[in-house]
Structure formats: structure tokens, C-alpha cells
Amino acid sequence: MLNAADIATLWLTFKVAGIATLLMLLFGTPLAWWLARTTSRWKSICNALVSLPLVLPPTVLGFYLLVLMGPAGAIGKFTAWLGLGTLPFTFPGLVVASVLYSLPFVVQPLQASFTSIGEQPLEAAATLRAGPLDTFFSVIVPLAKPGFLTASILGFTHTVGEFGVVLMVGGNIPDKTRVVSVQIYNHVEALEYTEAHWLAGILMLFSFSVLMVLYTVLKTQPVAHPLK
Amino acid sequence: MTTIQARFQLDYGDFKLDVDLKLPGTGITVLFGHSGSGKTTLLRCIAGLQRAPQGFLEINGNTWQDSERDLFLPTYKRPLGYVFQEANLFPHLTVRDNLHYGLKRIKHNSGTVKLEQTLELLGIGHLLERMPGHLSGGERQRVAIARALALNPEVLLMDEPLASLDFKRKQEILPFLSRLHQQLDIPVLYVTHSQQEVAQLADTLVIMEDGRALASGPLSETQSRLDVPLAQDREAATVWQATVAEHEADYHLTRVAFAGGSLSLPAVDAEIGTPLRVQIYARDVSIALEAPTATSILNVLPATITGIADGRDGQSVIRLQVGDQALLAHITRKSALLLGLQIGMAVYAQIKGTSLLN
Numbered sequence: 381m382l383n384a385a386d387i388a389t390l391w392l393t394f395k396v397a398g399i400a401t402l403l404m405l406l407f408g409t410p411l412a413w414w415l416a417r418t419t420s421r422w423k424s425i426c427n428a429l430v431s432l433p434l435v436l437p438p439t440v441l442g443f444y445l446l447v448l449m450g451p452a453g454a455i456g457k458f459t460a461w462l463g464l465g466t467l468p469f470t471f472p473g474l475v476v477a478s479v480l481y482s483l484p485f486v487v488q489p490l491q492a493s494f495t496s497i498g499e500q501p502l503e504a505a506a507t508l509r510a511g512p513l514d515t516f517f518s519v520i521v522p523l524a525k526p527g528f529l530t531a532s533i534l535g536f537t538h539t540v541g542e543f544g545v546v547l548m549v550g551g552n553i554p555d556k557t558r559v560v561s562v563q564i565y566n567h568v569e570a571l572e573y574t575e576a577h578w579l580a581g582i583l584m585l586f587s588f589s590v591l592m593v594l595y596t597v598l599k600t601q602p603v604a605h606p607l608k
Numbered sequence: 609m610t611t612i613q614a615r616f617q618l619d620y621g622d623f624k625l626d627v628d629l630k631l632p633g634t635g636i637t638v639l640f641g642h643s644g645s646g647k648t649t650l651l652r653c654i655a656g657l658q659r660a661p662q663g664f665l666e667i668n669g670n671t672w673q674d675s676e677r678d679l680f681l682p683t684y685k686r687p688l689g690y691v692f693q694e695a696n697l698f699p700h701l702t703v704r705d706n707l708h709y710g711l712k713r714i715k716h717n718s719g720t721v722k723l724e725q726t727l728e729l730l731g732i733g734h735l736l737e738r739m740p741g742h743l744s745g746g747e748r749q750r751v752a753i754a755r756a757l758a759l760n761p762e763v764l765l766m767d768e769p770l771a772s773l774d775f776k777r778k779q780e781i782l783p784f785l786s787r788l789h790q791q792l793d794i795p796v797l798y799v800t801h802s803q804q805e806v807a808q809l810a811d812t813l814v815i816m817e818d819g820r821a822l823a824s825g826p827l828s829e830t831q832s833r834l835d836v837p838l839a840q841d842r843e844a845a846t847v848w849q850a851t852v853a854e855h856e857a858d859y860h861l862t863r864v865a866f867a868g869g870s871l872s873l874p875a876v877d878a879e880i881g882t883p884l885r886v887q888i889y890a891r892d893v894s895i896a897l898e899a900p901t902a903t904s905i906l907n908v909l910p911a912t913i914t915g916i917a918d919g920r921d922g923q924s925v926i927r928l929q930v931g932d933q934a935l936l937a938h939i940t941r942k943s944a945l946l947l948g949l950q951i952g953m954a955v956y957a958q959i960k961g962t963s964l965l966n
Contacts, residue, residue: 500694500696503692503696504698506656506657506682506684507655507683507684507689507690508684508709508713508755509684509713510684510709510713511682511684522700523698523699
């Protein structure tokens, strides 16, 4: 069965994923909105940057983050100047890395959703006295609901499943940065296959059920969604 | 009485809009033209959905745009109603919530009474709990009209509201629009490329071509302008607004009065005093120099020639003034020559046929 250390890693994993998902929605929504509507020449560069984690080995991203956030890196110097110390091998560092790593999984479904909504509902809302922010919450958010659902679930599950970036940036510190995927690696290294089986099984079951729920819900949505 | 002043200049390279219009503050003003003539762009500029770099717009004494002063009221701050070509209802809201969407956002809430009336007028009271996806095209468009009217706007803008509907649906909505016309006290700007809709709805007509307004003014006057291609059209016609004056039951006829005269029509089932529109095709009007004494044609009206132009295929287009109304006649060029027709001559217009529009 699961021992106390295993349960602690599970708890930590879900905490990282939860906080990271909230942050990604917070920053990803305006970013996706901008990407969906802008004609700026920066659009392609931003699209490419956001999508990088999809194709890069997580170790590459983790390596750069480690360097940047370390005592000699630009971000590290900045956080030190703020009196926050440096981020590598800390819980906040893990969250920052997770946000950057999983961002495309949040931005892309949102961007597709926003694009498919088009100009028409926005114009209708404007002729009905709704200002921009009002329109966003009363029209865009409800119409993009499938996009938000997809973004949240993919962002969360993808963060739960990360390994390479975590190992590079977070390390393997119990209760601080040791997440489930790292713990499974530890068990396997120690030839504790039973424990590895339990944790791997839980992740497998979790991810499958959540995705299953997502696709079932999306099928019932009346509005077009990015995965259909 | 001019209460709408619109001046816009806009240059997209392959398309330019350059208009300077003064429009009346009552009745339906139809912006008529082919696709690409700029009529929809003009309407969108008035709504503020598009921003003309050079523009001045004043409605009822309120300035909505003045590029000189760098003033541009965003759409959501303009007290207007807008009906899109596709109904453009919110798919996630019921008909009721669609209707209330704008209503909730206006401060003075005099709209509820108005909404009740509008629902009845448009016959959509039974659709309130439906989702837009479960409505027919005609029903969707009626809901969209009600949604715009519910706001009690100062001006109603309609962008080809019937264009996306089939013939049957159009015939279903046109009577509603005619009825609206009689009950609304706000100006309506109505974009269309259909001559039928012009004839049935317009009080004022603006003819658009290549981003410019070729002509604008009261309906029959503008329809009969000889410098506008419309007058040359095989379907060229003038529409007179008249009222029922007398029923001649024995002859199965009704006399209708217009400013400066009267016409006999096949019996109309309407009370004395009912306003109606009579369309007279230019090809149904012939001209005589003297009052014909022996003719089967009932409607022979004294008229004055106010314009002569060459038409297509050996035809002459004659513009006549009958009382306060303008009238177009298409006759052969040979007849015009033999009769020696000239501007200013007093003649008789013989009207072979009329059609009633509502």
C-alpha cells in the first residue's frame, strides 16, 4: 500500500498542479485572447514561444530555467534583489517551471475557442450596450466554456504528469519538491516495484478518468470546441 | 426636418466610402445598392462598428462622431438598435434571455412595456423559452428585431435583415416590418439590395454606388430621378403613399387619395382612411396630349413633364409631376418624338395598371 511519504508526494503533486493551473488560466486567458484577435507581427513569435514546451525535451527547458533562476541568472538576481532568494529547488520555483511547461496546453484550447467564436457575438453585444469587459464575461466566457474546460483539465493533468522539468528545477526534496513522478522513479531505482505499481496505477487511473470525463462532457456541448 | 447628419470618408484602397447625407428623423430610410456599393459599410460606420478616419455623425442633436474633435462614441454607448443580416442571437441564451440582454443594461427601464408590445407585434411570445438553435430562420430574425427594439433606441439600424431568408420567410416577415413602420416613431435606416423591399418599406431612399450616395430624398422623387440607373431599369416604378378615400362597391373598386389627386384601384378591403402604398410601373404609364374622352383606362391624371431621358432599347424615360407625386413613364422614343414631348408641357398620364403593396 501507500506509505506516508507516497501520500505526501501525491498531495504535493496535486498542490503544484492546482496552483499552476490557476496561474495558467489567469495569465493564459488574456494571452490567448490577444493571440486569437491580434494581427500584430509579434503574433507568430509569441505563438512559437508559447508552443515551445510541446516539442522541446523537458530537460532543455528545465536546464535553461535552472540557469536563469539560479544565483547567476537574470531571474535569480531579480528574485534575490526582491529579497526572495532564488527559486530552484523550492516549491514556488516548481510552480513557475510547471506554469511555463504546461502553458501551451492551456493557451491553445482557449485560443482555438476564442477564434471560433468570431466577431459576430461581440458586435451583437456592443449594439446591446455591453462594454468590453461585460461582453467578455457575459458572452465570451460562456461561449468558450468548452475551451476553458479543456484548458483546465489538460493543464492540470499535464502538470501532474511532468518529470523532466521537475527533476531539473525542483530536485528531489521530500515535502518540498518531490512529486509523484519523481517518487515512482525513486521506487523503481530502489527496486520497490510494488510501491511503484501503486503510484503508477493511481496516476494512470486518475488521468484516464479525467480525460474520459472531459471528452464525454465536450460531446454534449452545443457549441463548437477545439477538440471536435 | 433633418435629424440625422452623416458624413464619412474611408479609404481601404480597393474600396472608398465618401458620403455626406442629411436624413429625416422619422420613417424608414432605405439605403439601396448592389453589393460592394458601401451601404453596409455606411450602416456600420453609423453604428460605430467600423470607424471611418474622417467622420461626423449627429443624431437628434447628439454628436456620436466628430473626427475633427477626435470624438468617437463606442458602439455600446450609442442609443441604437441594430439588426444584423444573420440574426446573430447569442446561442447560449434562451430567446427570453436574448431579449433581456440589452434591456438589463439600459438605465431607464421603460423597456418592459415596450417589449410586451413588440412581442405581440412580431408574434414571438410563444418562443420565449426556446434556444436560438431551435428556431427557424424567420423566427430568429423576428427575435433579433424584437431584441433591438426592446432597448427603445433612438434609431434602428437594419442590415439586410431579410437577405438570408428564402422567399417564403421573407413574405412572412415583410408584413411585420410594414406594421412596425406604422407604429414606430423613431427613424429606421434599412439596408437592402431588393427593389421589392424598397417599394414596400421606404419613405426616404438613398441610392448607393461605389461608396457614394448617388441620390437621396423622398421615395417617389428619388425613384424617378433620371440621372440614376434605377429609372432605366425594366422594372422601374414609382411608389405613391395614399389613403383609402371611397369604396365603389358596385364596380368592385376603391378610390385612394394621394397628395394632389386620386386613383381607382381594384376593391381594397380596408377602412376609409387606411394608409397604403401603390406601385406604378413605368411601363404601365402612357402619355396623351389631350384628355382622352373615349378610353377604357380609368386612371387618367393631368401631369407636367419634368424630365426626359433616353432609355434602353429605343425607349424614352419621361418624368412627370402629378400633384405632389413624381411618376415615371417608359414610352417608345418614336412616340416621344411624334408627340413632341418637352419639359414643362402639360400632358395626361394614363395608368394602365397599379399594384397594391400592403
